[in-house]
Amino acid sequence: MNAAPFIYTAFGISAFVLIGYTLLQVRLQRENRRLLTLLAKGTSHGT
Amino acid sequence: MSIISTPILGVLLLSGVFATWGYGIFRAPTEFYQGEVYRILYLHVPCAFSAFLSAFVLCICSLRVLLQKSAASMSLWTARACAEVGLIYTLLTLFTGSIWGYPTWGVWWTWDARLTTTLILAFLYGCYLLLWNTLDSYPLRAKVCSVFGILIFLDVPIIYKSVTWWRTLHQPPSLLSPSAPMSSEILYPLVASIFVMLGFAAWLILLRSQNIQTHNEIEESLCHTAHGGTLS
Amino acid sequence: MERKWIIGLVVIAACIGGISFITMRQYSVYFYTPQEAKAQAMELSQKEIKVGGMVKPGTLRWEATSLSLSFVLTDLQAAEIEVQYHGSPPDLLKESAGVVAQGRIAQTGALFHAVKLMVKHSEEYKVPKDQHAINPALLKQSLFKE
Numbered sequence: 001m002n003a004a005p006f007i008y009t010a011f012g013i014s015a016f017v018l019i020g021y022t023l024l025q026v027r028l029q030r031e032n033r034r035l036l037t038l039l040a041k042g043t044s045h046g047t
Numbered sequence: 048m049s050i051i052s053t054p055i056l057g058v059l060l061l062s063g064v065f066a067t068w069g070y071g072i073f074r075a076p077t078e079f080y081q082g083e084v085y086r087i088l089y090l091h092v093p094c095a096f097s098a099f100l101s102a103f104v105l106c107i108c109s110l111r112v113l114l115q116k117s118a119a120s121m122s123l124w125t126a127r128a129c130a131e132v133g134l135i136y137t138l139l140t141l142f143t144g145s146i147w148g149y150p151t152w153g154v155w156w157t158w159d160a161r162l163t164t165t166l167i168l169a170f171l172y173g174c175y176l177l178l179w180n181t182l183d184s185y186p187l188r189a190k191v192c193s194v195f196g197i198l199i200f201l202d203v204p205i206i207y208k209s210v211t212w213w214r215t216l217h218q219p220p221s222l223l224s225p226s227a228p229m230s231s232e233i234l235y236p237l238v239a240s241i242f243v244m245l246g247f248a249a250w251l252i253l254l255r256s257q258n259i260q261t262h263n264e265i266e267e268s269l270c271h272t273a274h275g276g277t278l279s
Numbered sequence: 280m281e282r283k284w285i286i287g288l289v290v291i292a293a294c295i296g297g298i299s300f301i302t303m304r305q306y307s308v309y310f311y312t313p314q315e316a317k318a319q320a321m322e323l324s325q326k327e328i329k330v331g332g333m334v335k336p337g338t339l340r341w342e343a344t345s346l347s348l349s350f351v352l353t354d355l356q357a358a359e360i361e362v363q364y365h366g367s368p369p370d371l372l373k374e375s376a377g378v379v380a381q382g383r384i385a386q387t388g389a390l391f392h393a394v395k396l397m398v399k400h401s402e403e404y405k406v407p408k409d410q411h412a413i414n415p416a417l418l419k420q421s422l423f424k425e
Contacts, residue, residue: 001150001370003084010087010146011068014094014139018247021135022061025254026054032261039268076406079413081371085404152397153369159309163298170295177291210421214309214331216379218402219421226417228403 051253060247064093067240076232087147089237092222093244094139098168099207100245101133102200104252105175109196112189121260123189126196127179128255132248134172141165152216160209161217164202171199310379312423313358320388330360330391331379331399331422339374352380352391354423360384364393371398377418 071089078085108126115122144162145155156162175195182188210219221228222237229237310329311319330352338351348364362380372378377399382392401418 001084003082003086003150006084006146006150007072007086010143011072011090014090014143015065015068017135017139018061018064022057022251025251025258026057028258029054029254029261032258032265035265036261036268039265039272042272079405079407079410080400080403088404151369151371151400153372154395154397157397158298167295167298170291174291174295214421214424216309216397216399218400219417221402221404224402226414228401228405228414228417230404230406230409232406233404 051250057247057250057254060243060250063243064240064247067093067236067243070236071240075236076230078233081151084147084150087143088233089240091140091143091147092237093241094136094143095165096241097244097248098133098136098140099203100248101129101136101252102168102203105129105133105196106200109193112193121256123193124259124263125252125256126193127259128252130172130175130179130196130199131255132251134169134176136248137165137169137172141169154216157216159215159217160213161206161215164206164209168199168202168206171195171202175199313352313354313360314356316360316384316391317358317388320384321386324384324386327381327383327394329379329381330384331377332358332360333418333422334372334374334376334378335359336374339372341368348396352378355419360391361389362391362393362396364396369396369398371400372396375415377401377422 068089071086075086075089077083105126108122108129111122112120112126141162144165148157149155175192178192178195179188182191207220209215210217222234308315310331311323313330313332316323316328316330332352332354335351335353338349340350341348346365346367348366348368350362352360352362362382364380364382379397379399380391380393381395381397383394384391399418399422401414401421403413403417405413
């Protein structure tokens with residue numbers, strides 16, 4: 001049995017999952033920071 | 048905290064992970080019995096240990112939540128993050144193990160003690176996440192999830208010892224074994240792969256827990272401004 | 280919204296319970312050793328079981344045209360069982376390999392009709408130049424314990 005398809009599938013899918021999850025979280029981090037600063041501005045302008 | 052969760056560190060660690068994979072695929076020697084397909088070792092074992100690390104941190108954080116008795120704590124957000132990261136790593140372990148199993152054992156799956164207890168770990172992580180979404184916030188969610196978080200960690204030593212206690216298709220442990228079953232040309236890159244992956248997993252947990260914390264801060268903020276507005 | 284999560288929880292709890300139950304009941308022993316299987320062949324012939332052992336050198340026969348495979352499963356002591364299997368063998372099934380065969384044992388305990396063959400290897404990882412250091416006792420240990 002040729003090992004290559006098994007090796008590439010295992011490593012490939014794992015890389016995809018780890019990169020994808022990391023990108024999601026980094027994007028979420030940026031979004032959250034933006035929201036926080038917006039909120040801070042909002043409250044500092046008063047109600 | 049914020050310095051550690053910078054994307055730069057994450058990119059560095061993940062690059063390190065990919066470097067160890069590259070070594071495992073292209074530079075590591077051929078194994079005498081399995082040939083080339085054994086190279087999945089450099090991926091499968093680090094994922095498994097990362098799943099165990101997540102369970103361990105989940106347990107510690109859950110203990111802290113139960114002892115601290117505070118409404119919202121970093122330990123609670125970290126626990127929630129561990130369940131998510133742990134689930135991902137457990138699923139990766141099962142997936143890569145299955146891919147490795149077919150050309151070696153001849154089967155994609157079997158219900159032996161090692162594989163079954165690892166699948167159970169995945170279900171346990173899933174349960175934790177479901178409990179989190181089902182229960183209302185403090186105090187019920189924190190308490191129930193924290194008790195569950197401690198129980199999840201009990202599966203880890205069972206998974207590890209399963210190949211020793213019972214007859215299994217999966218072979219006994221190769222690392223930490225007195226009979227030194229690994230050639231050093233395979234052992235050293237494997238140990239490096241494990242440590243780099245554990246570092247990356249720790250970074251993921253930190254980033255995720257920070258995101259959960261900020262998410263809750265934002266929710267709190269919105270609650271306050273809503274209640275502080277003229278309509279209430 | 281809440282109900283969906285509770286249903287999910289119940290499903291997962293049922294899965295864990297189900298897995299544990301099925302595993303405990305059907306596989307109270309994951310596989311029998313050749314000696315155990317032969318000793319209890321009468322009762323065990325009633326259901327599908329797994330037997331684990333090693334391929335006795337010189338006994339592996341494979342006919343590609345008829346897809347028929349046979350070998351003697353041994354515990355390297357007195358117990359031996361002739362295993363017959365229809366299909367292509369796993370890549371790593373060779374002389375002296377560890378194997379877990381799933382199927383039915385004859386009442387006499389001398390013959391085993393396998394429906395599935397699983398190669399069991401030891402925990403060793405050796406580069407070719409270290410092959411002299413391979414320890415056959417390790418595979419025996421994990422096959423024939425208890």
